[in-house]
Amino acid sequence: MAWNYTAYKASRAKSLLAEAARVRIGDSEASVLALVQRYGGFKWEPSGSTRTTMSPRENWFDKSEYEHALRTYPDYAYAIQLNPWGFPATPPESDSRRRLNVALWSAMDVVPRSIRASFGLRKWESEVDISIRDGRVSQVLGMVLVEGRSRWLNHEWALVSEMPREPMQSRAYMTEPLDIAMMTDRSRGLRNTLTPQASEQETKAAQVWNTACLTSLRSCTDRCELSPAAFRYMTTHPDVSRAIWEPTCDGP
Numbered sequence: 001m002a003w004n005y006t007a008y009k010a011s012r013a014k015s016l017l018a019e020a021a022r023v024r025i026g027d028s029e030a031s032v033l034a035l036v037q038r039y040g041g042f043k044w045e046p047s048g049s050t051r052t053t054m055s056p057r058e059n060w061f062d063k064s065e066y067e068h069a070l071r072t073y074p075d076y077a078y079a080i081q082l083n084p085w086g087f088p089a090t091p092p093e094s095d096s097r098r099r100l101n102v103a104l105w106s107a108m109d110v111v112p113r114s115i116r117a118s119f120g121l122r123k124w125e126s127e128v129d130i131s132i133r134d135g136r137v138s139q140v141l142g143m144v145l146v147e148g149r150s151r152w153l154n155h156e157w158a159l160v161s162e163m164p165r166e167p168m169q170s171r172a173y174m175t176e177p178l179d180i181a182m183m184t185d186r187s188r189g190l191r192n193t194l195t196p197q198a199s200e201q202e203t204k205a206a207q208v209w210n211t212a213c214l215t216s217l218r219s220c221t222d223r224c225e226l227s228p229a230a231f232r233y234m235t236t237h238p239d240v241s242r243a244i245w246e247p248t249c250d251g252p
Helices: 002-020 029-038 063-072 095-108 113-118 200-207 228-236
Strands: 042-044 076-082 124-133 136-147 152-160 173-181 186-194
Touching (some): 002 124, 002 136, 029 076, 029 124, 029 136, 152 173, 186 200, 200 228
Antiparallel strands (some): 042 076, 076 124, 136 152, 173 186
8 A cells, every 4th residue: 555655656756847847947927837736836935035035235245146136036936845754844734734744754764764665655755846037937946855775865956047156157057966954864965957058968967867766665875876867967077067076976
């Protein structure tokens, strides 16, 4: 029963991220509402990260970042989150539902993850955020968090109208390390950022991830196994990385 339930949720997560990858900068808000509704998404305003809530110019140390925010911050966003076992941070929820999710999440930690995986009880979370500015899509973000063999792993991609940092403005694709603080752990993975000018090969490197990590009997080992396309691309295009990478992946 648990395997069937997990497989169903994993299939939904894969479809969600695949559909989100087809959304383009400049698409109308109306064109993405069916996607949001199909997967139970909701509208929200990221505090401090919208045009109406961003800090005034004098509060920004780097004025170029302020100018970038002024050009790109959305009016609001749509969030879609899927997971099989009640990820505690998922809004909007009632207090009682949140407490139940926290209790379930904590109870699962009593059983070693290697044993739980055999019964389809691996923890994971997938998320898509679609930002809207002037009635048009201004950014699309897709992310997956999953229990690995010894630690949490994550893969993230963001389609943006322009690169977030001025020195990177000429690039169409870049990747960098991304560690996310969990309740009892810290995940390890990649953040991939791309613009509409990215090539097909760059887009695949950013958005393709190992979907088997959600349901395989053997948990994925590291970020290289979760994000193989990005690491393969980096072996031949080292300039897309913003960090010095330890050799944790073999070449293609």
